[in-house]
Amino acid sequence: MNYKISQRAASLSPSLTLAIDAKAKAMKAAGEDVVGFGAGEPDFDTPQFIKDAAAKALAAGFTKYTPSSGIPELRQAIADKFKRENGLTYKPSQIIVSCGGKHSCYNVILATCQEGDEVLIPAPYWLSYPEMVKLASARPVILETTDKTEFKITPEQLRAAITPRTRLLILNSPSNPTGSVYTPEETKAIGDICVEKGVLIMSDEIYEHLLYDGATVKSVASFSPAHQEHTIIVHGFAKAWSMTGWRLGFLAAPEPIARAIDAVQSHSTSNPTSFAQKGALAAITAPLDHLKGWLVEFDKRRRFAHQKLSSIPGLSCVNAKGAFYLFPNISKTGLKSTDFCAKLLEAEKVAAVPGIAFGADDYFRLSYATSMANLEKGLERIERFCRTLAK
Numbered sequence: 001m002n003y004k005i006s007q008r009a010a011s012l013s014p015s016l017t018l019a020i021d022a023k024a025k026a027m028k029a030a031g032e033d034v035v036g037f038g039a040g041e042p043d044f045d046t047p048q049f050i051k052d053a054a055a056k057a058l059a060a061g062f063t064k065y066t067p068s069s070g071i072p073e074l075r076q077a078i079a080d081k082f083k084r085e086n087g088l089t090y091k092p093s094q095i096i097v098s099c100g101g102k103h104s105c106y107n108v109i110l111a112t113c114q115e116g117d118e119v120l121i122p123a124p125y126w127l128s129y130p131e132m133v134k135l136a137s138a139r140p141v142i143l144e145t146t147d148k149t150e151f152k153i154t155p156e157q158l159r160a161a162i163t164p165r166t167r168l169l170i171l172n173s174p175s176n177p178t179g180s181v182y183t184p185e186e187t188k189a190i191g192d193i194c195v196e197k198g199v200l201i202m203s204d205e206i207y208e209h210l211l212y213d214g215a216t217v218k219s220v221a222s223f224s225p226a227h228q229e230h231t232i233i234v235h236g237f238a239k240a241w242s243m244t245g246w247r248l249g250f251l252a253a254p255e256p257i258a259r260a261i262d263a264v265q266s267h268s269t270s271n272p273t274s275f276a277q278k279g280a281l282a283a284i285t286a287p288l289d290h291l292k293g294w295l296v297e298f299d300k301r302r303r304f305a306h307q308k309l310s311s312i313p314g315l316s317c318v319n320a321k322g323a324f325y326l327f328p329n330i331s332k333t334g335l336k337s338t339d340f341c342a343k344l345l346e347a348e349k350v351a352a353v354p355g356i357a358f359g360a361d362d363y364f365r366l367s368y369a370t371s372m373a374n375l376e377k378g379l380e381r382i383e384r385f386c387r388t389l390a391k
Contacts, residue, residue, distance in 0.1 A: 016357035024351035035378035041244040054279030068266035070097025101236030101249035111260040113138040117167035123359035174207035177365040179320020184218035191220040215321040348381035
C-alpha cells in the first residue's frame with residue numbers, strides 16, 4: 001500500500017528532546033549507566049496535597065466530561081491568580097484550560113495564524129514553536145541571538161523583522177532552552193513595538209516562578225490595556241508544581257481569541273481530564289510554599305553546573321537566570337551539536353540535547369532538573385569527553 005502522508009505532517013521534525021529522553025531511558029533499561037540531561041521536567045514529585053485532591057475527585061466519581069475550556073471554578077481561580085500575581089484582570093471566559101502548556105501554545109497559533117502569516121520566533125527557541133507554526137500553514141521567521149546578548153532579541157532587531165505579514169511574536173521568558181530572562185524594561189520595549197505595529201504576542205510564561213540571582217519578570221500584558229489587548233499568555237502546571245504528566249495548561253486571551261480557541265479545543269480534545277483539574281484547582285489556590293525548597297536546590301545545582309561547565313576546555317556558558325537549563329557554547333570544540341551529543345552519548349553515556357533542535361547549532365542544552373549526584377557524575381564525563389577533543 002502506498003500511503004500518502006500529508007505535506008503538513010511530512011514537513012515536521014520529531015521532538016528531539018523526547019527522542020533523546022526515550023533513548024536514554026531505553027539504554028538504562030538495558031543496564032547501561034546513562035546520565036540523562038535531556039528531560040525538561042523537575043525531578044521532584046507533585047506535592048501530595050495536589051495528588052490528594054485529584055484522588056478525592058476520582059474516588060467521588062468526578063470522571064465525566066467537563067466544559068471544553070475547563071471547570072468554571074478552575075477558570076475563576078486562574079483569573080484570580082493573574083489578578084493576584086500579575087495585576088491583570090481577566091474574566092473566566094477569557095481563560096482556557098488545556099491539555100498541557102504545549103497544547104495551549106498550539107491552540108493559540110492555530111486560532112490566530114493562517115497561510116501567508118509570519119510568526120517571529122527568537123532563537124534559541126523551544127523546539128516545538130516552529131513546528132506548530134508550520135502546522136498552522138504559517139511561516140516561522142527566526143530572529144537569531146547568541147550568548148553575547150544573553151540570547152535576547154533587541155527592540156531594533158524586532159522592528160527590522162516586522163513586515164505587513166507579521167501576525168505573531170513568540171516571547172518566552174524565562175527561556176527554554178537558555179534560562180535567559182528579559183528584564184521588565186526589555187519586555188516593555190518589545191511590547192511597545194508590537195502594540196505600535198499591531199502584532200500579537202504569545203507570551204510563554206510557564207517558567208514564571210523559577211528565578212535566580214534576584215531576577216524579576218513582568219508579563220508583557222501588564223504594562224497597559226493596549227499591551228494586554230495584544231497579548232495571549234500561555235502557562236501551565238508542569239514546571240512550578242511538577243505536574244508534567246498531568247497534562248494541564250492554561251492561557252489568558254482577549255475575548256475573541258479565547259472564543260476561537262475554545263472552538264478549536266472543543267473539536268480536538270473535548271476537555272482536559274476531569275479529576276486532574278481538581279488537582280490543578282488545589283495547586284493554584286494554595287501558596288507556593290513547596291517551591292521555596294525546590295528553588296534552593298535548583299539554584300545549588302545551577303551554580304555547580306555553571307561553574308563546572310565554565311572550567312571545561314572548549315566550553316563556555318552564560319549562567320541562567322531562570323527555568324532549569326544551561327546552554328553551553330561548544331564552538332571551540334570544532335563539533336556541531338548533533339555530532340557533539342551523539343559522540344558524548346556513545347563515549348561517555350551522557351544524554352544531552354543538541355542545540356540544532358533549538359535553532360542554535362553551536363550549543364547543547366543541559367537540564368539541571370536532576371540530582372546533584374547525577375550532575376557531578378555527568379559533568380565529570382563531559383569534562384573527560386571534551387579533554388579528548390582538545391588533544
